[in-house]
Amino acid sequence: MKEFTPIKEGKVREIYDNGDSLIMVATDRISAFDVILKNKIEKKGTVLTQMSRFWFDYTEDIVPNHMISVDVNDMPEYFRQPQFDGNSMMCRKLTMLPIECIVRGYITGSGWASYQKTGLVCGIELPEGLQESQQLPEPIYTPSTKAEIGDHDENISYEQSIDVLEKEFPGKGREYAEKLRDMTIAIYKKCADYAKTRGIIIADTKFEFGLDENGEIVLGDEVLTPDSSRFWPLEGYEPGRSQPSYDKQFVRDWLKANPDSDYLLPQDIIDKTIAKYIEAYEKLTGQTL
Secondary structure, three states: OOOOOOOEEOOOEEEEEEOOEEEEEEOOEEEEOOEEEEEEOOOHHHHHHHHHHHHHHHHOOOOOEOEEEOOHHHOOHHHOOHHHOOOEEEEEOOEEOOEEEEEEEEOOHHHHHHHHHHOEEOOEEOOOOOOOOOEEEEEEEOOEEOOOOOOOOOEOOHHHHHHHHHHHOOOOHHHHHHHHHHHHHHHHHHHHHHHHHOOEEEEEEEEEEEEOOOOOEEEEOOOOOOOOEEEEEOOOOOOOOOOOOOOOHHHHHHHHHOOOOOOOOOHHHHHHHHHHHHHHHHHHHOOOO
16 A cells, blocks of 8 residues: 655645645644644544535536545545545645635624724725624625745735735736635625525635646635634624634634633533534534534
8 A cells, every 4th residue: 555645734734645636634633823732623624624525516616626526435545544534635736826815794803803993904994883793795805825834824905916926927916816806705605695594604714726737716725614714603693792603713712711721722622612613514514424
């Protein structure tokens, strides 16, 4: 049996080269505030992979994606081991674009903090008098740069995103920036409308895109998971306060309240976190994990 070692390790994912494809494994690691926590959240990687599988299928009418298969029987023998079953995705190889495509449908988190100070979110002027967690009149696109592990992503304006893309792809910066913005908002709107029918508000999320061998823009990485999005329960939603969540905001809140934790979570927080991830998956997909 051929052994594989990751060609790249992110905060949560490990990527393996499979010749003309990649195999992306979502581990049970969890990160918060750009730090990998000392605990693992069992089954978390499976939730992320299966949630992405669901959304890739749901959005392929808007933009093609990199998913080939999540069935380990389609992968080399090495990946037919228990630790890879359910949390692995075979993907097309892409040239990834150097922009994180963030879309915000509600005002919360760092956006709310910025709005309170300046009335702006990532340089975008918003109406006066918005409350915390309020739905925005229209979703806003707030791209950022991609940071290395340990560094912070940097919010940039749409115009700056053109410059970043132009630097790497001369003559294509504006075209790519427009397509990324329009695809990001279109995917978000379709999925947010669907999620509401399942009792979940998608407050914000981020996407990553790459270019295939023909130069076409393709959706990659993960899609609308509790790691990349804020999910709130629709029942009980009320602007004017922070909302309970199905995502790792729960972990962030605990870490903020326990600054001396040294990024080590107690077991009850681990148990509650995976329960929230699984509940979000089952509500959104209608499937049992």
